[in-house]
Amino acid sequence: MERSKKVKLITGLVITALVIIMAVWGMIKTPYDPYSMDTSAKFAGVSLKHVFGCDQFGRDIFSRVLVGVRETMFISACVVFIGAFLGTVIGTVTGYFGGWLDEFLMRINDALLAFPSVLLALVVIGLFGSGKYQLIVALGIAFIPSFARIVRGEVLKIRNLDYINAVKLYGASNFRIIVVHILPNLKTVLLSSIIIGFNNAVLAEAGMSYLGMGVAPPNPSLGRMLSEAQTYIFTSPLAAVFPGIVIAFMILGFSLLGDTVGK
Amino acid sequence: MMLKVEDLCIKIHDKNSTETVVKDVDFTMKRGDILGIVGESGSGKTMSALAIAGLLSRHNMEKSGNIIFEDINLLNCSRKVLRKIQGSEISMIFQEPLNSLNPIKKIGWQVEEGLKIHTTMERLERKERALKALKDVELDNPEAVYNSYPHELSGGMRQRVMIASAMIVSPKLLIADEPTTALDVTIQAQIVELLKKINKERGTAILFISHDLSLVNTLCENVLVMKDGLVVESGKCADIFDNPREAYTKGLIEAIPHNPFYNGKVI
Numbered sequence: 001m002e003r004s005k006k007v008k009l010i011t012g013l014v015i016t017a018l019v020i021i022m023a024v025w026g027m028i029k030t031p032y033d034p035y036s037m038d039t040s041a042k043f044a045g046v047s048l049k050h051v052f053g054c055d056q057f058g059r060d061i062f063s064r065v066l067v068g069v070r071e072t073m074f075i076s077a078c079v080v081f082i083g084a085f086l087g088t089v090i091g092t093v094t095g096y097f098g099g100w101l102d103e104f105l106m107r108i109n110d111a112l113l114a115f116p117s118v119l120l121a122l123v124v125i126g127l128f129g130s131g132k133y134q135l136i137v138a139l140g141i142a143f144i145p146s147f148a149r150i151v152r153g154e155v156l157k158i159r160n161l162d163y164i165n166a167v168k169l170y171g172a173s174n175f176r177i178i179v180v181h182i183l184p185n186l187k188t189v190l191l192s193s194i195i196i197g198f199n200n201a202v203l204a205e206a207g208m209s210y211l212g213m214g215v216a217p218p219n220p221s222l223g224r225m226l227s228e229a230q231t232y233i234f235t236s237p238l239a240a241v242f243p244g245i246v247i248a249f250m251i252l253g254f255s256l257l258g259d260t261v262g263k
Numbered sequence: 264m265m266l267k268v269e270d271l272c273i274k275i276h277d278k279n280s281t282e283t284v285v286k287d288v289d290f291t292m293k294r295g296d297i298l299g300i301v302g303e304s305g306s307g308k309t310m311s312a313l314a315i316a317g318l319l320s321r322h323n324m325e326k327s328g329n330i331i332f333e334d335i336n337l338l339n340c341s342r343k344v345l346r347k348i349q350g351s352e353i354s355m356i357f358q359e360p361l362n363s364l365n366p367i368k369k370i371g372w373q374v375e376e377g378l379k380i381h382t383t384m385e386r387l388e389r390k391e392r393a394l395k396a397l398k399d400v401e402l403d404n405p406e407a408v409y410n411s412y413p414h415e416l417s418g419g420m421r422q423r424v425m426i427a428s429a430m431i432v433s434p435k436l437l438i439a440d441e442p443t444t445a446l447d448v449t450i451q452a453q454i455v456e457l458l459k460k461i462n463k464e465r466g467t468a469i470l471f472i473s474h475d476l477s478l479v480n481t482l483c484e485n486v487l488v489m490k491d492g493l494v495v496e497s498g499k500c501a502d503i504f505d506n507p508r509e510a511y512t513k514g515l516i517e518a519i520p521h522n523p524f525y526n527g528k529v530i
Contacts, residue, residue, distance in 0.1 A: 162363035163373075165318050166425070170377040170432070171350020184367055 005260055012256030019250050023073045026066030034063040035218055046238065053238040055229065064220040065242055071221040072250075075136055075214070076201035082140030083201075084194055087147020088186070092178055094148070095155030106152070109145045117142035118207060125213050135214045139204050143197060154189050158182050188261075195258035199251050206247055222247050265468060266292040266315070266436060270328035273310050273319070273492075284310050286492045287328075294435065295466045297459075299483035299500065301476055301515065307492040308472045312438050314338075315470070316355050317345045332436070350381045354429035358441040360421035364413040370397075370424055371409035377432040396427040400457060419450035423457070430461060437461070438470045443478060451475075455482050476519055480504055488512050 032050075038058035046053050052061035090109070094102040112120065117139070124138035158164065159182070167181055208214040209223030217224065222243045229239035273285040285307040292298050300308045313319050315330055317337055330337040332352065337345060354377075357363040364373055374393040378384055384392070390409070397405035400423040413421060422442060429437060439458065443451040455478055462469055473479050479486055480500055488496040488503070488511065496509045507513045 162357040162359060163365045165316075166355065166357065166363055166428070167365075167376055168318060169316055169349050169353065169355050170428075171346045171380050172376070173346070176380070181365055185365070187367075 008256045009260040012253050012260065015249055015253030016257060019069060019073075019246070019253055022066055022069045022246070024070075026068075026070035030060075030063035030066050032060035032063040034059060034067045034220055052242045053236070055225075055239040056232050056236070061225075061239055061242055064225060065222070065246055068220040068222045068225055068243060069246060069250075071132070071215055071219065072202060072205055072223070072247075075132065075139075075205045075221070076198055078136045079139040079143055079201040079205070080194055080197045082136070083143025083147050083197060084190065086140075087144045088151050088183075088190065090144065091148040091151025091153075092155050092182065092186075095152035096159055096174070096178055096182070102152075105148075109148050112142070112145040113149070115142075117204060118211075121204070121208060122213070125208075130213045130216065132215050132219075135205065135208055139201060139208070142204070143201065147193060147197065150189060150193050151186060154186055155182055158185055192258055192261050195254050195261060199254045199258070202247065202250050202254075264291050264331075265294050265296075265333060267329070267331040268311075268315065269331070271311060271314060271330060272325075272327045273307070273314060274325040276323050276325065281325075284492050285314070288487075288489075288492075288494055290487055290494070290497065292436070292468050292470065295462065295468055296485065297462055297469045297471060297483045299479035299486040300470070300472045300489060301474060301479050301486060302489035303474060303515075305491075306489040308489050309440055310492075311489075312355070312440050312470060312472055315436075316353055316438055317349055318355075350377060351432050352434055353436045353438065354432065354434040355438040355440065356422070356425045356429050356442045358444050360418050360425060360445060361413075363425050364421055366413055368412075369409070370411055370413065370416070374409075374424065374428040374431060377428060381432060392431060393427075396431045397424070399430070399461075400424070400427045401453075402427075418446055419453070422446060422450075422454055426454075426457065426461070430465070430467070433465065434467060436468045436470065438472070440472045441474070442471075443473070443475070451478065458482060476504075476515055488515065 036059065038054070040058065042054065042056065042058045050060050050062065052065060055061055055064070090105055094105050120142045121135070121138035124141065125134055128134045128137070164177060164181060167177055172181070205214060205221065206223030206226065209221045210227040212227065215221040215224050217228070225243040226240055229236075229243070233240050268288055268290050271285055271288040272283065274281050274283050288307070288311055290298065300311065302308050310319070314326060315332075315337065319326065326338055328338070332348065335344060335348065337348065364370070371390065371393050374396060375389045378389045378392060394405045394409060397408055402408050402420060402423055408416065408420065408424065416424065437458075442458075443454050446454065458469055458471070459482060461467055471479065471483055483500050486497065486500045486503055487494050488509065490511050496503060496507065496512050503512060504516065507516060
């Protein structure tokens with residue numbers, strides 16, 4: 001592996017590991033209760049007691065960031081899982097069988113792709129109300145088309161290779177060809193698109209929560225914290241700075257990983 | 264007759280135009296026959312072979328005529344029957360050994376595929392059979408090949424592996440679609456020898472498709488010459504090479520690079 005790639009990989013791994021440690025920490029125990037307010041510590045600055053300072057209600061920002069990372073990671077992971085799973089199913093079926101089913105599903109796919117995903121998510125939330133699980137479903141649906149496209153292209157390529165013809169000639173059923181011979185070959189493509197998708201999901205979740213359509217207050221998520229902090233951004237920038245930095249780091253880590261994986 | 268192809272026509276429908284790629288192809292094969300099909304690129308040899316193997320897709324293509332294999336018409340039998348025949352009676356090896364093996368599975372696993380689908384053998388028994396098949400195609404170290412991945416093998420070895428996995432189900436007909444085109448000359452000769460041996464020892468009929476007339480001449484008894492989807496000439500290899508009737512066949516024979524040491528004879 002060349003040197004620059006190695007540096008990218010190691011930096012990516014370290015940053016991602018840090019973010020995951022924060023998420024796990026947020027799952028187990030936080031230094032302070034992220035919901036309890038302390039009026040005496042309102043807008044407290046960075047100190048040993050409160051490493052990231054406190055927000056407008058005197059809640060410890062560090063604890064809230066930990067829980068926020070946990071929430072954001074959970075939502076993004078679910079979104080990517082839904083998108084990748086259904087996208088793979090749709091992509092494989094359409095790519096492998098072709099015909100009218102392919103035309104039909106791919107036109108729906110094109111239509112979905114033509115919508116901005118935030119708008120699409122807004123529609124779903126408008127129909128089912130806002131909340132964490134509605135957000136997961138909404139973004140999950142919005143993430144299907146890109147996965148379906150990537151998988152379909154790859155399946156189309158593999159389907160016409162001779163070894164698929166060869167196993168067809170050994171009498172393998174379509175199901176066996178897809179599951180045993182085609183899907184394992186999608187691994188690398190899927191892995192890198194999952195990482196890129198995860199990035200997009202983090203951003204989309206932050207965006208939706210910022211717009212007030214994701215996690216409901218008082219629960220923290222990184223986007224939610226940003227949107228709450230913007231009112232006080234000139235009096236107390238800390239509350240906006242730290243969640244922002246963590247989002248940036250998450251994206252950076254995964255981007256570096258995504259660059260090195262699958263190439 | 265084991266295989267009887269009658270009036271085979273293949274038309275490909277594109278958006279606006281229809282193109283006939285194979286026209287009225289007729290031929291028969293007995294058990295143990297070796298039939299060569301020669302012709303330039305685009306003459307319809309591969310399409311005919313894929314049609315016999317049942318590998319042509321069922322959309323946007325129109326096939327007429329009959330392909331009768333052991334009294335079953337492959338062109339209009341049910342998918343289930345076709346798959347049964349495909350697995351155990353007809354096998355095929357392809358032009359590009361690079362693409363004809365799955366890059367992420369071990370060789371042994373792939374050679375066993377036919378057995379996995381068609382028999383209820385135990386793992387160890389299958390392994391034994393696969394090793395024997397690899398040995399039969401004259402690979403030096405079957406055990407090592409069994410445990411390697413396709414990218415670790417050379418082109419010639421991969422083609423041998425393909426032959427092994429095609430022959431593991433003991434088919435009656437082996438279709439070889441330009442199996443030596445991607446290989447260098449010495450390996451070509453070895454592969455042809457191997458096919459000859461398989462034909463002699465096991466009585467497998469071979470449909471050998473090539474544009475290399477000298478290879479066809481060394482391997483086949485009978486030959487079909489195809490051009491633009493039509494069979495222009497057919498008969499015994501020796502007759503056709505000695506006195507070709509069609510101008511096209513003459514052209515093909517003249518196009519063979521001659522070796523001065525053989526006095527211009529086709530070897």
